[in-house]
Structures are given as C-alpha cells and as structure tokens.
Amino acid sequence: MVDKLSHGIGGLTYDKTKRAWPNEANVFIALILIILAFEALGQILPYMNGQSMLFDFNTSRDGTIMNIARIKIIILQVAIIGIIALGVTQVIISGGIDLSSGPLVGATAMIVMSFAQTELVNGQLNPKAVFGAWSFDLPVIVPIMVGLVFGAFIGGINGFLIAFTRIPPFIATLGMFLICRGISQWWTKGQPVSFPTDAFAAIGSGMMPVVWFAMLAILLGLIMKFTVYGKHTYAIGSNEDAARMSGINVRRHKILVYMIASMFAAFAAIVLSSKNLTAQAGMGQFYELYAIAMAVIGGVSLKGGRGSMIGTVLGAMVFGVIQSGFTFIKLDAFYQLMAMGAIIIGAVVLDQYRQQRATAG
Amino acid sequence: MKKTLMAAGLASMLSTTAMAENIGVSMALFDDNFLTVLRNGIQEMADGMDGVDVQIEDAQNDVARQLDQINNFVASGVDAIIVNPVDTSATQAMTDAAAAAGVPLVFVNRQPVNVDTLPDNQAFVASNEIESGTLETFEICKMLRAQGLGGGAKAYVMMGELSNQAAVQRTKDVEDILGIDMCNFIEVIDQQTANWSREQANSLMTNWLSSGEEFHAVIANNDEMALGAIQAMKAAGIDMADVVVGGVDATQDALAAMQAGDLDVTVFQNAAGQGSGALNAAIALANGEDVEQKVYIPFELVTPANIADYLSAN
Numbered sequence: 171m172v173d174k175l176s177h178g179i180g181g182l183t184y185d186k187t188k189r190a191w192p193n194e195a196n197v198f199i200a201l202i203l204i205i206l207a208f209e210a211l212g213q214i215l216p217y218m219n220g221q222s223m224l225f226d227f228n229t230s231r232d233g234t235i236m237n238i239a240r241i242k243i244i245i246l247q248v249a250i251i252g253i254i255a256l257g258v259t260q261v262i263i264s265g266g267i268d269l270s271s272g273p274l275v276g277a278t279a280m281i282v283m284s285f286a287q288t289e290l291v292n293g294q295l296n297p298k299a300v301f302g303a304w305s306f307d308l309p310v311i312v313p314i315m316v317g318l319v320f321g322a323f324i325g326g327i328n329g330f331l332i333a334f335t336r337i338p339p340f341i342a343t344l345g346m347f348l349i350c351r352g353i354s355q356w357w358t359k360g361q362p363v364s365f366p367t368d369a370f371a372a373i374g375s376g377m378m379p380v381v382w383f384a385m386l387a388i389l390l391g392l393i394m395k396f397t398v399y400g401k402h403t404y405a406i407g408s409n410e411d412a413a414r415m416s417g418i419n420v421r422r423h424k425i426l427v428y429m430i431a432s433m434f435a436a437f438a439a440i441v442l443s444s445k446n447l448t449a450q451a452g453m454g455q456f457y458e459l460y461a462i463a464m465a466v467i468g469g470v471s472l473k474g475g476r477g478s479m480i481g482t483v484l485g486a487m488v489f490g491v492i493q494s495g496f497t498f499i500k501l502d503a504f505y506q507l508m509a510m511g512a513i514i515i516g517a518v519v520l521d522q523y524r525q526q527r528a529t530a531g
Numbered sequence: 532m533k534k535t536l537m538a539a540g541l542a543s544m545l546s547t548t549a550m551a552e553n554i555g556v557s558m559a560l561f562d563d564n565f566l567t568v569l570r571n572g573i574q575e576m577a578d579g580m581d582g583v584d585v586q587i588e589d590a591q592n593d594v595a596r597q598l599d600q601i602n603n604f605v606a607s608g609v610d611a612i613i614v615n616p617v618d619t620s621a622t623q624a625m626t627d628a629a630a631a632a633g634v635p636l637v638f639v640n641r642q643p644v645n646v647d648t649l650p651d652n653q654a655f656v657a658s659n660e661i662e663s664g665t666l667e668t669f670e671i672c673k674m675l676r677a678q679g680l681g682g683g684a685k686a687y688v689m690m691g692e693l694s695n696q697a698a699v700q701r702t703k704d705v706e707d708i709l710g711i712d713m714c715n716f717i718e719v720i721d722q723q724t725a726n727w728s729r730e731q732a733n734s735l736m737t738n739w740l741s742s743g744e745e746f747h748a749v750i751a752n753n754d755e756m757a758l759g760a761i762q763a764m765k766a767a768g769i770d771m772a773d774v775v776v777g778g779v780d781a782t783q784d785a786l787a788a789m790q791a792g793d794l795d796v797t798v799f800q801n802a803a804g805q806g807s808g809a810l811n812a813a814i815a816l817a818n819g820e821d822v823e824q825k826v827y828i829p830f831e832l833v834t835p836a837n838i839a840d841y842l843s844a845n
Contacts, residue, residue: 221742226743228743237741237743239737239740239741239743239767240738240741240742242737242741243734243737243738243741246734246737247734247737247738250730276562291787292787292790292791294842297783297787297842297843298783298784351562354562355561355562355589359561359567359571360561360562360563360564360566360567360570361564361567362564362782362784364783364784364787365784365787375766376766442730445730445733445762446729446730446733446759446762447762447784448729448758448784450562450564450729450755451561451562452562452563453730493734493738494738494741497721497723497735497738497739498738498742500721503690503693503722503723503724504693
C-alpha cells in the first residue's frame with residue numbers, strides 16, 4: 171500500500187538504491203559526454219589541427235584559457251527557444267502538450283514589432299511602417315505589454331478548449347498552431363516588419379537573451395518546486411482524477427498552465443524580434459518541436475508528472491553544444507540534421523531505459 | 532479544404548461579370564518576403580486594370596495542395612492560371628492539368644522542369660537565377676582585389692535551405708566564380724546553411740567567429756542571412772569596413788544596412804516586375820495572343836554607388 175501512495179509524487183516509487191542521484195545528473199553526464207566527444211573529434215580529425223572546442227590556449231584572444239566566445243554562443247543560440255521550452259515544460263509536466271508555441275512566436279513578433287517601430291531610418295521615414303505616425307517611437311513598455319497580453323489571450327483559449335471541451339491538448343494546440351501562423355501572415359499580408367526603437371532593440375541585444383533565459387528558468391524553477399501552483403501542476407500530471415478528488419480546481423489550473431506557457435512563448439518572440447531587429451511571418455518555424463525536444467532530453471516525461479526546469483535548461487545546453495560542435499568540426503551541412511535527429515532519439519532511448527530500470531520490480 | 536476552395540471558386544464565378552478576365556494564382560507560400568512583393572505586384576497591377584479579377588491562393592509549400600488548387604481553378608472556369616511552383620520538378624502534372632482543360636498557364640519566378648516542352652498556351656516568367664550569385668560573388672571578388680587582397684583572401688559562405696533550387700544555384704555560382712583565374716585567390720573556410728534566416732545566420736556567424744580564424748568576406752545566399760552575419764560581427768566588435776559582406780534580394784532592411792556602411796553588395800531581383808510580367812502574359816494568353824514562352828527579367832547589382840536607384844524599388 172505504501173507504493174500506491176507514492177503515485178502522488180510522480181508515479182514513481184522512491185527507492186534509494188536505484189535513485190542514488192537525481193534525473194538531472196544523467197542529463198548533465200550526457201552533456202559532458204557529448205562535449206568530450208567533440209573535443210576528441212577535434213584531436214582526431216586531421217583537418218582540425220588539434221583544436222579544442224571549449225579551450226583556447228592562445229590566451230591573447232580574451233585573456234583566459236577558455237574559448238569564451240564559443241561558450242557564449244553555445245548558450246546564446248538556444249536561449250530564445252529555451253525560454254519557450256521552460257513554458258512548455260510545465261505544460262508537459264501537467265500531462266499536456268503545446269504545439270502552438272512556434273507559430274505564436276511568429277504572430278507575436280509581427281504584432282509586437284508593429285508597436286515598436288522607430289520613425290526615422292538613416293534620416294528617412296521608416297520604409298516598413300505598419301501603422302500611421304501615432305505608432306512611432308512609443309515607450310518600450312507598450313510593445314512588451316501588447317505581446318504579453320496577446321500571448322495570454324492565445325494561451326487562455328488553448329487552456330479553455332482543453333479544460334472545458336475536453337479535446338486532446340494535441341488537437342487544441344495544433345489548431346492554434348494553424349491559427350497563429352495565419353495571424354502572422356495576415357497581419358501585414360506577409361511583409362516583414364523592421365526598424366525598432368533603440369529601447370526595444372536593447373531587450374535582446376548582446377547576451378540579454380541568456381540573461382532572460384536564466385532569470386525565467388530560476389523563477390519558474392522556484393515556482394514549480396515551492397509553490398502550490400507547482401505542486402498542483404505535478405499532481406494533475408501524475409493523476410488527474412486523484413488531483414480533482416483531492417480538491418484541486420483542475421480546469422482553472424490547466425487554463426493557467428497554458429496561459430503561462432504562451433506568455434513565455436510571447437516573451438521569447440519579443441526577445442527574438444528585438445535581437446534580430448525585424449519580425450517575419452515565418453519566424454519561429456519548428457521552435458515548438460525544438461522546445462519539446464529540449465524538455466524531453468532534459469528528462470521531462472511526456473506522460474506527465476515528471477521533470478524539472480533544471481533538466482530543461484540542461485536539455486537546451488545539449489542542443490547548444492551539438493549545434494556549435496557541428497560548426498566546430500565543420501560537419502557538412504547535409505549531415506547535420508541526420509546527426510541531430512539521431513542524438514535526440516539516442517538521448518531519450520537511454521533515458522527510457524534508465525527509467526525502466528529504476529521502476530522495475 | 533477542397534470544399535472551401537471550390538465554394539470560394541464558385542462564389543467568385545457568380546460574382547463577376549461575364550466580360551471580366553478571371554485569373555487564378557497559386558503562390559508557393561505567402562510568408563516569404565520576396566514572394567510577397569511578387570504577389571503584391573500581381574495584385575496591384577490587377578487592381579489598376581478594368582475587368583481583371585485575380586484570386587490568389589497559398590499552396591503553403593505543399594506540392595499536392597498546389598495541384599489541387601490548379602484543378603479547382605480549372606473547375607471554376609478561370610481564363611488563365613499563374614503558378615509560382617512549390618517544387619520545380621513537380622510541374623509536369625500542372626502543365627497537363629491546365630492543358631487538358633485548355634486553360635492558359637504561366638509559371639512565375641521558379642523555372643519548371645518542363646520549361647522547354649511547354650505547350651503553346653503556357654509560358655514562364657522569371658529572372659535567370661544564374662545571374663544573382665554570379666553578380667554578387669564577382670563584385671565581392673573585385674572589392675577584395677581593390678582592397679589589395681589579391682594575394683590571398685578567406686571567405687565564409689552561408690547557404691539558404693539545402694532543398695531550395697535558388698540556394699543550390701547561388702552556392703554553385705559562388706563556387707564557379709571562385710574557380711576563375713581572376714577570383715581563385717579567395718579561399719572558402721567553411722560553408723554552412725542558415726536556412727535563409729537572420730536568427731540562424733547570427734548564431735552561425737558567432738560560431739564561426741569563436742574559432743578565431745581570420746577572414747575577409749561573407750558571401751550569403753540572401754540578404755536576411757547577410758544581415759544576421761553583420762549583427763553577429765558587430766556584436767563581436769568587428770569593424771564592418773574590414774569585411775566585405777554580400778547578399779541577394781535588395782530588401783529594405785538590406786538597403787538600410789548598406790546605407791549604414793555595413794552591407795557591401797546585394798542583388799536586386801525585380802519581384803514586382805515578375806508579378807506584373809506574369810499577369811501580362813496570362814492576360815495575353817487568355818485573349819489568344821502569342822507571347823514569348825520564356826520571359827527573363829534581369830537581376831541588377833546594387834552597391835553603395837547606385838543604391839539610390841533602388842531605395843523605393845522592392
């Protein structure tokens with residue numbers, strides 16, 4: 171009977187002999203192994219001349235023995251999708267899925283950038299102006315709020331459909347996927363929106379995407395671990411009926427979960443359009459899938475009830491290392507997707523195997 | 532989806548007068564910047580003409596959907612069809628469908644695989660893709676020479692989507708130009724895809740920069756990627772006067788970057804010209820007139836020297 175009680179904490183029995191270290195440690199070890207593999211390739215491949223991926227012993231470049239520039243880009247290139255992955259992680263923990271985040275990034279970027287435009291470009295009137303003169307040089311808080319409200323609105327609809335019509339989250343968010351891509355194309359009839367104000371451009375400049383990613387990861391990590399919101403999310407993902415019977419307002423909670431996920435995606439869109447100084451209708455393509463993959467590689471279970479923000483951050487890092495590693499060893503572009511797909515599948519297969527061993531008996 | 536399209540086709544048929552020319556247009560995808568300018572070129576020209584109605588559909592990069600759209604246009608009795616093919620090797624079925632119904636067909640922007648065997652009432656309007664990458668790379672080669680690097684220079688190449696004909700052709704153009712005697716002093720350090728995207732190009736360039744290798748030029752298959760590379764280089768504190776950067780498309784963003792002294796070369800493809808050229812050909816064919824079966828709208832090189840001519844072009 172003791173075993174049955176433990177379902178409320180994630181469907182897994184706690185057995186000290188089998189769970190000597192947390193899930194995240196495995197992801198971390200995988201990350202180290204992948205880095206070592208690339209370092210080894212740097213030594214072995216004849217055309218690499220024994221270069222190192224993360225170390226740079228020519229200290230004249232940045233004064234350290236680390237290759238700071240590469241370490242920075244490893245994190246920077248996954249920070250924006252990472253922000254989406256944080257929101258998606260709590261959706262998956264609650265037992266759902268969110269496919270709409272990629273197109274939502276495109277739609278939000280288009281809308282936000284329309285409220286963030288500057289009047290003069292190289293001394294001439296902004297050639298990409300969406301609205302009239304009133305929309306130029308608005309305070310930066312305006313586009314940010316417009317974006318977050320739009321995200322909350324879309325997420326609210328997702329959550330409402332899932333909670334009240336009981337259609338599967340896969341279908342509800344797939345529909346929203348198409349609706350959002352439609353919105354992003356309709357907004358300016360496919361035209362890109364460019365030339366933001368300096369204040370807006372500052373949101374995503376330099377390493378700011380990483381700063382946002384880190385801050386939001388810590389914030390959401392703490393919320394999931396220490397607040398009622400987090401505990402209810404795990405509870406619903408582990409056993410929805412049990413959660414309802416123990417008095418959790420499951421419907422209201424689900425709406426909140428999807429709203430927060432979409433607000434994270436909307437914020438990612440703000441950072442993305444700011445970083446690129448442009449918004450394009452096709453932005454965010456495949457982001458939803460990469461975000462889900464980051465969470466899954468980070469040990470978040472698609473069955474719900476299990477996973478953490480630290481895991482997702484590590485999952486994002488795995489992506490960053492692979493991407494930079496491919497460029498580092500100058501892997502031919504035609505092989506990169508195949509290699510990345512194989513690594514994703516391999517990582518999850520290993521995780522499943524480990525899970526089964528941990529729960530067996 | 533089919534039913535909706537048919538309903539839409541039916542509605543447009545009922546609502547138009549008997550005298551009007553109905554032209555059905557199937558675009559490969561709506562959310563591509565260049566194709567949007569082309570689409571607007573068709574729309575604006577049609578709006579300015581009496582008795583020409585265009586109905587524009589989005590094939591969403593789906594070959595099967597595009598063929599369905601063409602069949603629906605045929606079923607709803609349009610006078611001519613303009614197709615911007617999703618896949619240039621899947622055009623024979625479209626040619627057959629239109630030819631069987633006797634409806635004139637004009638391919639625009641992307642060269643169909645059966646371009647040399649088109650029936651009399653079909654035509655092709657585009658720019659010759661070989662020109663774009665060639666113009667871009669040759670100009671970069673000349674600029675590097677003018678900087679006194681004729682003894683040896685290094686370059687990175689950014690490719691568009693690997694499955695895309697324009698990306699393949701432009702990359703081949705780069706290789707061809709770097710193979711000629713005048714330009715073989717340029718060595719390509721690495722070439723990778725950034726999928727036409729500014730964000731991906733920014734990451735790719737930053738990754739290249741982290742290797743610390745010296746380079747003199749970045750040759751990108753389009754402007755968006757060139758702009759991403761510029762943003763990455765500026766973030767790393769590189770003086771843009773020291774690097775020659777080239778793209779293709781002459782978008783507004785690219786022209787602004789050129790005015791700021793960041794971008795050195797781009798190539799203008801007359802999208803609106805292709806759109807209006809296609810509509811002209813379609814109307815002529817619908818009226819039973821003879822038209823050239825291959826209409827080429829030339830690419831034009833854009834540098835800081837002649838940028839003023841292009842500021843309001845695309």
